[in-house]
Amino acid sequence: MSCFQTSASGSWIYPTVILCLFGFFSMMRPSEPFLMLYLSGPDKNLTSAEITNEIFPVWTYSYLALLFPVFVLTDYVRYKPVILLQ
DSSP states (O other), X not given: OGGGOOOGGGSSHHHHHHHHHHHHHHHOOTTHHHHXXXXXXXXXXXXXXXXXXXXXXXXXXXXXXXXXXXXXXXXXXXXXXXXXXX
């Protein structure tokens, strides 16, 4: 009874795996270990105290503030436009 079989792209597993892989690779940031060195270098000329106390907290809380609206928007528009925009 091959007429009842579904293709791999027609089931819920394929889109879920693709979304998980996309999330993993979009959150992978190989430049983060070098960010402190870049910001304290001669181009930006920031001190370690300024980076730790003023830049990193804003960066972290801005991600936190945008997390809920992006989650709601993603559920509303069904993932595809959000992935394309990113």
